[in-house]
Amino acid sequence: MNIGIFANLAKPAAAATLGDLARTARERGIRLVACDPETARLAPGARLTTPARFGKSVEAVLSLGGDGTVLQTVRAIHGARAAILGINLGNLGFLTSVPDTQAIPALLAIADGAFRTTEYPLIEARLLRGPRRRRIATACALNDIVMGWGTSPRATMIEIDVDRQPVASFVCDGLIVATPVGSTGHALSAGGPILHRETPALVIEPICPHTLSNRPVVLPNDRLITVRVADRRKKLLLSVDGQSHGWLEHGDRLEIRKASSGVRFIHLPGYSWFKLLSQKLHWRGSSADPK
Numbered sequence: 200m201n202i203g204i205f206a207n208l209a210k211p212a213a214a215a216t217l218g219d220l221a222r223t224a225r226e227r228g229i230r231l232v233a234c235d236p237e238t239a240r241l242a243p244g245a246r247l248t249t250p251a252r253f254g255k256s257v258e259a260v261l262s263l264g265g266d267g268t269v270l271q272t273v274r275a276i277h278g279a280r281a282a283i284l285g286i287n288l289g290n291l292g293f294l295t296s297v298p299d300t301q302a303i304p305a306l307l308a309i310a311d312g313a314f315r316t317t318e319y320p321l322i323e324a325r326l327l328r329g330p331r332r333r334r335i336a337t338a339c340a341l342n343d344i345v346m347g348w349g350t351s352p353r354a355t356m357i358e359i360d361v362d363r364q365p366v367a368s369f370v371c372d373g374l375i376v377a378t379p380v381g382s383t384g385h386a387l388s389a390g391g392p393i394l395h396r397e398t399p400a401l402v403i404e405p406i407c408p409h410t411l412s413n414r415p416v417v418l419p420n421d422r423l424i425t426v427r428v429a430d431r432r433k434k435l436l437l438s439v440d441g442q443s444h445g446w447l448e449h450g451d452r453l454e455i456r457k458a459s460s461g462v463r464f465i466h467l468p469g470y471s472w473f474k475l476l477s478q479k480l481h482w483r484g485s486s487a488d489p490k
Contacts, residue, residue: 200310203232203257203281204242205272207264210288212299216263217241223303229310232257234275254279259309259465261302265289266384270440273321273341273462282316284309284465293383293479296470305467314465319380319396320420321458324439328451335451338439339458342381345438346426346447347373347406354409356429361422371408373435376401376424376455383480391415393482396472401455426453 204220206213221242224231231245234253239245248256254276262272262285269285276283285295286302297305308314324344326336349355358368377386379394382402387393391404392415403424404415418424427450428435434446437453447453476482 200259201230201232201257202306202309203234203253203260203276204238204245205234205253205260205262205268205275206238206241207268207271207288208235208237208241210264212288213263214241216286216288216299216302218243219303220261220306221245223306227307227310229306250275251277253277254281257281259284261286261306261309262295263288263299263302264295265292266294267441269294270341273440276462278460280463282463282465284314284467291479293475294380296475297467308467309465314467316463316465317397318461318463320378320399320461322376322378322401322420323456323458324437324444325454326437326445326447326451327454328448332452336437336444338442338444340381340440341378341462342384342440343375343377343386344453344455345373345375345385345406346428346435346453347438348436349373349433350446351433353433354407355433355435357405357435358427358429359403360425360427361418363423363425366416368429369405369408369410369413371405373406374426375404375406376426377404378402378420383476386415387480392417393476420457422456424455426455427451 233239233245234250239247259282262269287295321339323339328335359366375386379396379398382394386404389404391402399420401418401420428447431449437444
């Protein structure tokens with residue numbers, strides 16, 4: 200079995216964890232594959248391949264780091280069917296459900312087929328400009344698509360359509376469109392709801408809107424969301440899973456829809472999304488029985 204390794208080498212535990220994985224892989228006849236020379240060096244015996252071939256050359260990928268590393272891994276497999284398991288070498292690690300102390304048992308479980316996979320949809324952003332709707336940028340997100348920050352501290356006006364129907368306009372600092380996977384990230388900090396990861400939905404969450412009646416909106420994930428910047432005085436930065444993808448200017452259209460493909464994640468025996476909520480976000484209800 201070919202298992203990919205994708206690591207954040209800046210993490211203090213990365214080198215030792217890669218060495219342990221390589222040692223176990225040699226003993227069990229498991230082939231590790233890396234797309235980065237330094238990762239391959241730290242995992243003696245791992246085969247080095249090109250980034251373009253990485254996703255299609257493995258059946259599974261161990262992503263060693265934090266949530267940002269997992270999002271990089273999603274981009275690194277380029278839409279291939281390889282399933283991802285996050286090994287947490289950081290702090291919060293909501294997408295990395297396995298601690299580094301369990302990296303070896305996780306490798307062996309994957310090699311033995313003792314796991315299940317769940318596919319989560321991606322969302323696609325298309326930035327269109329001008330009367331001919333020239334495409335400026337296209338990118339996919341597992342977590343969220345955010346427009347905000349911008350070139351000045353003042354608020355801006357954002358208009359939202361759903362399936363070509365006008366829905367709302369907000370004077371605000373920006374806007375988040377999040378998947379269920381991303382609902383526990385930036386959108387949660389902005390006051391959005393927590394969605395179960397398998398809910399076929401999207402969250403629209405304005406950032407600091409100038410209104411007392413704002414509530415996040417949850418939509419079916421097969422809807423087309425169109426966003427426009429209605430303020431000529433300010434550009435907004437477009438961020439897709441934390442990566443900058445240019446600026447939204449007055450008159451631009453940002454179209455957000457469910458992507459044609461998703462990404463598969465590995466869940467080991469004993470995995471529980473609710474347990475993860477409790478451990479990572481301390482979501483566990485009341486601390487004591489009501490009196």
